[in-house]
Amino acid sequence: MIARVIVAPKPVVNDPQGATVHRALTSLGFSEVSGVRVGKYVEIQLAAGSVLEASARVEAMCRELLANQVIEDFRFEIDPEPSAQG
């Protein structure tokens, strides 16, 4: 299975990277952009008996290591049958 995890800064945390990317997009002419947050994407290949089991394990991985819950939120999806490209 493959878990696709997104770790993003909490909305209340100031995100200087997001602000900078926003300014850059605006200066490139994408004036319709009203906000940008920059986070991380983590792809995890793992063995698990079921999607439920995998979800529980990935949740634990996020809480313990992948996300610092002081400043970050996380969400993920489990792909039980990844394509050849992953």
Add this chain to the structure above:
Amino acid sequence: MRFGVVVFPGTWSDRDCGWVIERVLGAEVRYLWHRQSDLEGADCVILPGGFSYGDYLRPGAIARFSPVMEAVREFAEHGGLVWGICNGFQVLCEAGLLPGALIRNTCLEFRCQWVNLRCERDDLPFTHAIGDRVLRMPIAHQEGNYQADPATLSQLEARGQVVFRYCDERGERGGEANPNGSAHDIAGIVNPRGNVLGMMPHPERCAEADLGGTDGLFLFRSVLEVACSMAGIDRRSARGDRR
């Protein structure tokens, strides 16, 4: 008096700390490899600056799981002095030994510059020798922006846990004095008990006049005096003679 300086893969300020401890203070240093659980009788444990684990994922995120950190946690719980500098401060926050987190500098630049600091706790083992002077110290970081949720920040202020704030040379806060956007201009904090200090500036890089400043020595001497008096050591013979 013995300092224990923890070394993670990617730590690089361990030798700078060791130089100050041995050559400038005349005290003893033991380098503690991150895999060992033995703090070798250290009176004060320093988590020095650097890029432990390459800052991968988040600075300090992986180092906090090193075996030595369990010993550091226990040492802190028993009142031992723990001093996190720069990456060390990041490790302490990731390990939950201090609240909050250090994120990317608001300016997005790696700031390598001198800053001014005001000290707001003169009663700590780390600070009692400082007096009311404004300190001048170097910083070198890209993730030194201290952040915490509003409740935590209020609590830090209410409990007097903010030890150092960025300021100008007159001790005034605001504007360019804050190099990284830290909330409340926070440059260093302490735990409620006062034995675990985390700070982003580098006192070990300003302990000799040749390097441009000696204000870091106020902190090292504070710790030396406290630890020596706790261990019954005459600080004039700080090279580990114990009664």
